[in-house]
Amino acid sequence: MARELLTVLVLMGVAxxxxxAAAARVIRQYERGVVLRFGRLRGQVRGPGFTMIIPFVDxxxxxNMQIVxxxxxxxxxxxxxxxxxxxxxxxxxxxxxxxDAIIRVEDYRFAVSxxxxxxxxxxxxxxxxxxxxxNREKLNQGLExxxxxxxxxxxxxxxxxxxxxxxxPETMKRSMxxxxxxxxxxxxxxxxxxxxxxxxxxxxxxxxxxxxQPAALQLRLLQTVVAVAAEKxxxxxxxxxxxxxxxxxxxxxxQSGVSKPPPAVMPAGPLAADAxxxxxxxxxxxxxxxxxxxxxxxxxxxxx
Numbered sequence: 001m002a003r004e005l006l007t008v009l010v011l012m013g014v015a016x017x018x019x020x021a022a023a024a025r026v027i028r029q030y031e032r033g034v035v036l037r038f039g040r041l042r043g044q045v046r047g048p049g050f051t052m053i054i055p056f057v058d059x060x061x062x063x064n065m066q067i068v069x070x071x072x073x074x075x076x077x078x079x080x081x082x083x084x085x086x087x088x089x090x091x092x093x094x095x096x097x098x099x100d101a102i103i104r105v106e107d108y109r110f111a112v113s114x115x116x117x118x119x120x121x122x123x124x125x126x127x128x129x130x131x132x133x134x135n136r137e138k139l140n141q142g143l144e145x146x147x148x149x150x151x152x153x154x155x156x157x158x159x160x161x162x163x164x165x166x167x168x169p170e171t172m173k174r175s176m177x178x179x180x181x182x183x184x185x186x187x188x189x190x191x192x193x194x195x196x197x198x199x200x201x202x203x204x205x206x207x208x209x210x211x212x213q214p215a216a217l218q219l220r221l222l223q224t225v226v227a228v229a230a231e232k233x234x235x236x237x238x239x240x241x242x243x244x245x246x247x248x249x250x251x252x253x254x255q256s257g258v259s260k261p262p263p264a265v266m267p268a269g270p271l272a273a274d275a276x277x278x279x280x281x282x283x284x285x286x287x288x289x290x291x292x293x294x295x296x297x298x299x300x301x302x303x304x
Contacts, residue, residue: 019055022055022056023052023053023054023055024050024051024052025046025050025051025052025053025060026049026050026051027046027047027048027049027051027062028048028062029048030048030064030065030066031048031062031063031064031065032045032046032047032048032062032063032065032098033045033046033047033051033060033061033062033063033098034046034060034061034063034098034099034102035053035058035059035060035061036058036059036061037054037057037058037059038057041099041103042058045098045099046060061098061102063095063098063101063102064095065094065095065098066094067092067093067094067159068092068093068094068109069090069091069092070090070091070092070093070109070112070113070116071088071089071090071091071164072088072089072090072091072113072116072117072120073088073117074086074087074088074165074167075087075088075117075120075121075124077120077121077124077125078124078125079124079125079127079128079129079132080125080126080127080128081128081129083129083168083172084169085124085129085132085166085167085168086166086167087120087124087132087163087165087166087167088163088164088165089116089120089143089161089162089163089164090161090162090164091112091116091147091158091160091161091162092158092159092160092161092162093112093151093156093157093158093159094156094157094159095108095155095156096155096156096157097155098155099155100153100154100155101154101155101156104153104154104155105154108154108155108156111154112147112151112154112156115147115150115151116143116147116161119143119146119147120143122146123139123142123143123146127139132163132166133166136163139163140160140161140162140163143161143163144158144160144161147161
């Protein structure tokens with residue numbers, strides 16, 4: 001009898017230990033527990049530590065309260081200025097109300113992911129390409145506000161949204177590169193033109209000073225010669241004033257023995273009989289020039 005009683009007590013002890021093991025739960029520091037008894041919310045939210053539930057009656061749902069980092073898959077969209085882009089992002093969120101996260105939505109992670117994708121496509125259609133590339137902070141704030149409103153009802157708060165990468169078509173990349181190159185070339189030309197304008201003003205001022213002080217031009221000439229000689233060149237270039245060359249040209253006498261051009265010859269014809277003005281040479285019809293006022297010789301008459 002005692003042996004049978006001992007066996008029953010041992011069996012009861014084992015059953016009690018099994019029930020205790022089934023009822024015991026441990027909630028971590030970053031988790032909260034929501035208990036449903038026969039499918040109905042029971043009591044308050046269980047805090048971290050050791051807690052007990054009724055086996056086969058209560059169901060404990062643990063909710064992670066840490067900040068969750070969730071990547072948003074890349075979304076294809078068209079911007080407001082009709083440019084096709086591919087954008088991906090990352091979202092940071094956390095649960096602030098475990099009861100709403102369990103009761104109000106089936107799977108809050110999946111719901112937040114789908115909402116992030118639709119919000120990203122919506123914000124792409126409302127933005128220009130330049131704004132998408134250069135003003136991401138404003139777009140991030142817009143995405144956060146767009147997602148935070150429905151997420152509050154699920155017991156979730158959006159901590160931050162960041163656009164990671166913007167992929168453009170190759171043709172658009174080449175067009176943007178040409179635009180940037182043209183803009184840089186335009187600025188370079190403007191800078192060069194401004195430099196030329198300033199240099200021309202300074203040269204005009206220097207010319208005015210040199211016209212008042214002729215010795216300044218000679219000093220500048222000597223400085224130029226020194227600068228050329230400092231390069232250790234074997235050739236030395238000395239500039240000559242144009243006025244000096246003109247003076248030498250005027251001072252050179254004409255060379256002797258240079259043949260003068262022959263006199264003009266009038267062609268033979270009816271016009272040869274016309275009497276030219278007095279003192280001017282006349283043609284005898286065969287190409288010979290006979291001066292006026294001198295009688296023709298016999299050879300000339302026979303030739304005529």
